[in-house]
Amino acid sequence: MTYVKINNGDLIFEEDIKDSQETVNSWFNEYLKPYIATTKICYDEEGCWAQEQVKYLNGSYNPNSRKGIGIGTKVVTAVLNDGTFIEVNSALYSFCDLLKVNCKTNKGISIYFDINGDKGPNTIGKDIFVAVFTDNGLKPAYSEALDEVETECSSKGRGYSCLIKYLGL
Secondary structure (H helix, E strand, O other): OOOEEEEOOEEEEOOOOOOOHHHHHHHHHHHHHHHOOEEEEEEOOOOOOOOOOOEOOOOOEOOOEEOOOEEOOOEEEEEEOOOOEEEEEEOOOOHHHHOOOOOOOOOEEEEEEEOOOOOOOOEEOOOEEEEEEEOOEEEEOOOOOHHHHHHHOOOOOOOOOHHHHHHOO
């Protein structure tokens, strides 16, 4: 199954991309797995993500966090050789809007990075960061809402924009 193709330098998501575990597994196996060194891979199962529920910067819990499995459903998580956790899941439909990323076809794959693995604080914006691979390339969350970065990456926000802030973009 091919989900991404290049046409005159543009990334194009094939029409058959679906919000399914099979899509996420295939995307991970084809486009990411060959390029990373892992100690373990989990296909929507426990063992490659924090054992506590993920929080937002404002202290509330992410309602989509599943202890030990990941954030959301239909996920692939992996433990990198250095202990970093990564998660890949489908970012279809409103997800591009939620993360303020321009997706031409409103399709994408979100990639979460927990830079210190199972160690705390397991908080988006502190040790967990998110980007979205879209038909516009890999974009950090909030790349289309730079005026909202400071508020979103504050004690009142959820933390999704902090990757932009920390990278100085």
